[in-house]
Amino acid sequence: MTTDVRELVATSSRILAAAGHGDLIWGHASIRDAEGKGMWIKSAEWGLDEVTPERVHLVDPDGVVLSGDGQRHSEYPIHTEIMAARPDVGAVVHTHPPHAVALAATGQPLLPVSHAANYFVPPAVTRFTDTADLVLTSELGRAVATTLGAARAVFLVNHGIVAVGATLQSATVAAVLLERACAQQLLTHTGGGWPTWSPPEESLAKREHIYNDRAVAAVWDYLVRTLPDGTD
Numbered sequence: 001m002t003t004d005v006r007e008l009v010a011t012s013s014r015i016l017a018a019a020g021h022g023d024l025i026w027g028h029a030s031i032r033d034a035e036g037k038g039m040w041i042k043s044a045e046w047g048l049d050e051v052t053p054e055r056v057h058l059v060d061p062d063g064v065v066l067s068g069d070g071q072r073h074s075e076y077p078i079h080t081e082i083m084a085a086r087p088d089v090g091a092v093v094h095t096h097p098p099h100a101v102a103l104a105a106t107g108q109p110l111l112p113v114s115h116a117a118n119y120f121v122p123p124a125v126t127r128f129t130d131t132a133d134l135v136l137t138s139e140l141g142r143a144v145a146t147t148l149g150a151a152r153a154v155f156l157v158n159h160g161i162v163a164v165g166a167t168l169q170s171a172t173v174a175a176v177l178l179e180r181a182c183a184q185q186l187l188t189h190t191g192g193g194w195p196t197w198s199p200p201e202e203s204l205a206k207r208e209h210i211y212n213d214r215a216v217a218a219v220w221d222y223l224v225r226t227l228p229d230g231t232d
């Protein structure tokens with residue numbers, strides 16, 4: 001069981017790296033511990049593409065490493081405080097994907113100019129602006145959780161994104177889709193003209209037609225199948 005959780009965090013991390021979420025050694029994904037001890041997260045000083053099960057450890061809500069090796073990520077309160085605020089959340093992804101960071105920094109809202117943004121919009125993806133510095137305290141972690149609300153993603157403006165899910169599989173797919181949606185919107189803006197996007201009713205219909213639970217699970221399977229081999 002413990003090994004499976006570590007393997008899943010490692011697989012998610014490598015998928016995120018392959019999907020353009022890598023930022024050198026920064027960014028992390030976590031799974032809530034089934035026994036309520038905290039969450040399983042990669043240790044610091046490794047790139048997302050380098051995460052192996054041995055580089056995943058168990059961190060409690062106070063930031064104490066209970067099991068496993070390595071240095072703890074300083075932004076652990078993002079994970080622990082969202083999990084405390086959201087019993088429905090079993091996994092949290094926090095990364096610094098370039099297109100999402102760029103779009104959020106423009107101040108423009110995410111718009112469903114292609115399929116991917118319909119996974120989130122409506123409602124508007126909220127923007128955490130209390131600080132663009134690291135989320136190092138429980139207070140800031142709780143503030144991120146408050147800004148996230150009941151949604152599946154939030155922009156940490158001038159910093160990164162957070163995506164959540166009942167499972168790490170769904171949280172990972174959400175993070176991948178958010179970055180793709182932001183890239184598509186930035187590309188749209190480069191084309192000039194008169195951009196169009198889906199109205200809310202159509203977005204909700206597309207969410208059900210394209211991103212239902214079965215499809216999201218299939219996307220995860222696809223991402224695993226197409227993951228580059230090995231971490232050496």
Ligand SMILES: [Zn+2]
Nearest residue numbers: 027075159160
């Ligand atoms: Zn960060």
